[in-house]
Amino acid sequence: MFHALVLLAPFAVQLPAAAPAPTAPAPTAPAPTAPAPVAPREWIAGRIAYKLRAGADGAAIRSLGDPASHRPIFLPAKFEDRVGLARWFSCDVAPGAEDAAVAHLRAAPEIEWAERVNDGLAIAGNPPQPPNDPTYAIQWCLSQANDVDMDVPEAWTLRGTYSADPALLVGVVDTGYDTQFANPDFANVIWTNPAEVQNGIDDDGNGLVDDLHAWDFVNNDAVPHSDHPHGTQTASVIAARTDNGFAIAGVASGVRVVPVKAFDAGGFYPCCGPWAGAISGAVSLQYCVDAGCAIINNSWTNASSPFQAQQDAVQYALDRGVHVVFAAGNANTTVAWPPMTEGVIAVAGIDANGVRSNWGFQASNYGPWVEISAGGTDVWVDTTGGGTTPSDGTSFACPNVVGVGALVLSEAPKLSTDDLIAVLKEGAVSVDAQNPGFIGQLGAGHANALFSLRLLKPVDDLGGAFGGAQLPVLNGWGALVAGKQLSLSVSRARVSSAGALVVGFSAANLPLFGGVLVPSADVVAPFVTSAKGALKQVYPITAPLPAGIQLRAQAGIVDPTAPQGVALTNALLLSVP
Numbered sequence: 001m002f003h004a005l006v007l008l009a010p011f012a013v014q015l016p017a018a019a020p021a022p023t024a025p026a027p028t029a030p031a032p033t034a035p036a037p038v039a040p041r042e043w044i045a046g047r048i049a050y051k052l053r054a055g056a057d058g059a060a061i062r063s064l065g066d067p068a069s070h071r072p073i074f075l076p077a078k079f080e081d082r083v084g085l086a087r088w089f090s091c092d093v094a095p096g097a098e099d100a101a102v103a104h105l106r107a108a109p110e111i112e113w114a115e116r117v118n119d120g121l122a123i124a125g126n127p128p129q130p131p132n133d134p135t136y137a138i139q140w141c142l143s144q145a146n147d148v149d150m151d152v153p154e155a156w157t158l159r160g161t162y163s164a165d166p167a168l169l170v171g172v173v174d175t176g177y178d179t180q181f182a183n184p185d186f187a188n189v190i191w192t193n194p195a196e197v198q199n200g201i202d203d204d205g206n207g208l209v210d211d212l213h214a215w216d217f218v219n220n221d222a223v224p225h226s227d228h229p230h231g232t233q234t235a236s237v238i239a240a241r242t243d244n245g246f247a248i249a250g251v252a253s254g255v256r257v258v259p260v261k262a263f264d265a266g267g268f269y270p271c272c273g274p275w276a277g278a279i280s281g282a283v284s285l286q287y288c289v290d291a292g293c294a295i296i297n298n299s300w301t302n303a304s305s306p307f308q309a310q311q312d313a314v315q316y317a318l319d320r321g322v323h324v325v326f327a328a329g330n331a332n333t334t335v336a337w338p339p340m341t342e343g344v345i346a347v348a349g350i351d352a353n354g355v356r357s358n359w360g361f362q363a364s365n366y367g368p369w370v371e372i373s374a375g376g377t378d379v380w381v382d383t384t385g386g387g388t389t390p391s392d393g394t395s396f397a398c399p400n401v402v403g404v405g406a407l408v409l410s411e412a413p414k415l416s417t418d419d420l421i422a423v424l425k426e427g428a429v430s431v432d433a434q435n436p437g438f439i440g441q442l443g444a445g446h447a448n449a450l451f452s453l454r455l456l457k458p459v460d461d462l463g464g465a466f467g468g469a470q471l472p473v474l475n476g477w478g479a480l481v482a483g484k485q486l487s488l489s490v491s492r493a494r495v496s497s498a499g500a501l502v503v504g505f506s507a508a509n510l511p512l513f514g515g516v517l518v519p520s521a522d523v524v525a526p527f528v529t530s531a532k533g534a535l536k537q538v539y540p541i542t543a544p545l546p547a548g549i550q551l552r553a554q555a556g557i558v559d560p561t562a563p564q565g566v567a568l569t570n571a572l573l574l575s576v577p
Contacts, residue, residue, distance in 0.1 A: 045095040045167065048102060049115055052087040056110035064101060065093035087112070099570060103466035106509060106516035116463050131162060131243035135388050139248060140352045141375035141400050148354045148446065150374065150400065152251055155407055155449035158457075162242040163254030165410035170238055170252075170402060171288025171296035173281065174231030176216060176224035176261035178384040183232075185240035185247050185382050191256045191291065206290065215287060216261040217280045218270040224261035229384040233391055234299045235259060236382035237399035238406065247388045248380050251403025251449070252410075258291045260284040263300065278307040285313035288322070294409055295323040297402040298338075299395035303329075306337040318343045321492070323409075323417050325402050327394035328370050332363035334441075340369045343417055345405070345424070348442045349376020349397040354434040356442060359392050366441040372424055373431060373442045374400035404449045411456050414473045414570070416491035418534065423477050426487075427452030455479070458486075462552070462571040466515025468561030472533075474554060474569035480576040482544045489536040490555050490569060493529045499557035501525045501537075507552060513564040518571035519552035529557060549576045 048065070052058045062070055069092035093101040098116050105114035130136065130153065142152040156162050169191060177190065193212050195204035202209045209222065216224040226232045235257050240250035262284040264270050269277045281300065288296045296317065302310055317324050325345040329336035339346035349357035349364035350373045357364040357376040364376055376397035378390040401424070408423055409415065415423065425444035429451070432439045455477040465471040472493035478486035488501065504520030511517075527535050551574040559567040 046092045046098065047090060047116070048093055048098060048105065049088065049090045050105050051084065051112045051114070052089070053110055053112045054084065054087070056087075058089065058110060060110060061105065061108055064104065065091045065097075084112075099463045099465040099471060102463040103515045103568070106464055106518075107511050107514065131249045132245045133240075133242060133247060133249040134245070135248045135380050139380045141379055142249065142251070144352065146353070148350075148352060150251070150404060150446070151448050151450035152403075155404075155453050158450060158453050159407070159411070162249075164252035164403075164406045165413070166254045166256065168252075168255045168295075168406055168409060168413075169258055169291065169293045170255045170406060171258045171260065171285075171291070171293035172231060172235045172238070172399075173260050173262050173284040173288065173296060173298050173300070174226075174234055175228040175263045175265075175267065176214075176226040176231045177235055177257070177259040178229075178232045179223055179225040181384065181386050183247075183382060183386055184244055185236055185250070187241055187244075189235075189239050189241065189255075189257050191258045193291070214258050214260045214291070217275040217284055217287075218261055218264045218273070220273050220275070224259050226259075226261070226384055227265040228263065228267050230263070230267055230299070230395065231259060231261065232384050233381035233389075234297060234395060234399045237379065237396055238297060238403045240382055247382050247386070251400060252406035255406050258288055258293055260287050278302055278310060282307070282309040282313040285310070285317055285324075289317045289320055293322060294413070295325060295402055295405050297399050298324065298326040299393075299398045301327065301329040301336045301339055303331070304333070304335045304337070306341075310338055311341060314338050314341050314344060318417060321416060323405060323420055325398055325405065327398040328367075329365040330359075330362040330393050330395075331365055332358075333365055334367040336365050339365075340367075345372065345401065345417075345421055346370045346443075347394060347398045347401045347447075348373040349394040350374065350431055350434075350442070350446060351377035354431040354446060356431075356435050356438055357392070357394070357397070362393075364394050364397070364442075366438050368440060370441065370443040371421055372401055372428055372444055372447050373397065374404075374447045401447050404447045404452060407449050408452050408456070411453060412459075412461075412475060412477075414461070415475055416473070416489065416534065418536070419475050419477075419489050419491065422487065422489075422536075423452050423455055426477070427455055458575050458577065460573040460575070462518060462573055464516055464518060464554075465568060465570040466513070466562070467567030468559050468563070472555065472557050472559075472567050472569045474572055476553065476572050476574060478538075480541060480545055480551075480574060482541055484541050486539045486541060486574070487536060488539070488553060488572075489534065490527075490529065490557070491532075491534045493533040493535075493555075493557045493567065493569075494559045494561075495529060495531050495533040497529050497533075497558045499527050499529060499535070499555055501527060501553065501555045503551055503553045505549070505551060513556065513562065513566040513568060515568040517556075517568065518554050527555075545576045547576060550574065
């Protein structure tokens, strides 16, 4: 218990007082121990695995999801089956309903265990070879000898793959993409609208006919062609196919890009038409949100004054949990909109020595509103017609950070915007020493994919959220190592509501409030959510913890829309290396 106090003492003094935490009923049978994670997790959409208790026939839960999808996981056992392989089954539920299904199963008396089915490489850290893209060796933003880079190859090694989550949609509000050249770096990269068919009809009811691959808000048509190369270039930094023997390596190869065209052949807002002027930027942001993008790249600004329709579009995205990333701008000034908007991830540019980008006639914007920096000088990109070129501007720092963000979201897709900002900033490498005149003006430093991903390594999401109008989320990151810190963050919860964080050294799996409380209640800490329905606490690790120890954490929040008045977050498994 000494080690528990070392880690958890801050709960008692840092969290505000609230209503007493509910008392969990005593377990009626020994609960199974959650399996240790074998690797950072990706998920099979809609797939659930469950294990029946000994003697249960499972008939009562066969109606969950698609009844025909319930199937044994294992072949008939050849040897004595002491662990109950024959009691393991999988089933399919609607994508997005996985956590609710897991919570339902864990509450069923005939179920011994239930969880989502993870995808991805099972051997964490199996390193891919250096990619064979011809330009890779000179893409300094990814890796270079002086280590002023994003450690992207090391991040690929940590994940065991070049690829980010292929289900992740990345919006790119720009000049569209090169529709006239079959660029191998864009093979299977451009999003296809699943609700639209090429038939002259507005199948998805969004007012745009046949928008199969996003929309051109300049020419008001369904072909977002990049008649200015900027859109092709920024998208390539994020998503160019890696290890395909062609051109450059993208930071987050494998994601799908929604390439909305907001700017004309000169890089300006459209001069006329239904979305003329700055309206094109606003409606393009909305389009990306409605298409299902998790993160949006905006390598543009509205200069020194805000346009309210754009501000509202940004807020529309933030309200829906979409991560909005903006270039800080190239005017060598401290004012830029929408990058200065609260909740936006604003990105400044630096060169290969970590110095603020200065291109002679222009330089990167800066200020206390900048969250992070990335390469903005001599950034290699794909361009229209299939060529490659080095490009300058915070326009290219921005997609570098979006690429790192996509790698992070591939591991932790439930991160709120505040959480993603924290993970990016905590993983960043300071550039203050190289920029003594701009200390605190270039964000937390240079984005680093490896360090940000390492922050997620001790944490495994066990699922099981249960609630009412919306499911609250518990995220965690950091290191359970002396001298480091652990952050736990509740988001998407009911605003200004009492709750409690429960942390335990074993799995209890107790039925509670219609869901399941996973951790044993070794520590119960009350709290009150903010006006954003969030709570974040940082806990310094002041002494070593025993290697291999595992903690489980879960939160409950008062929510009148929940079946029994309390919503439960997903549970986390926190492992000491």
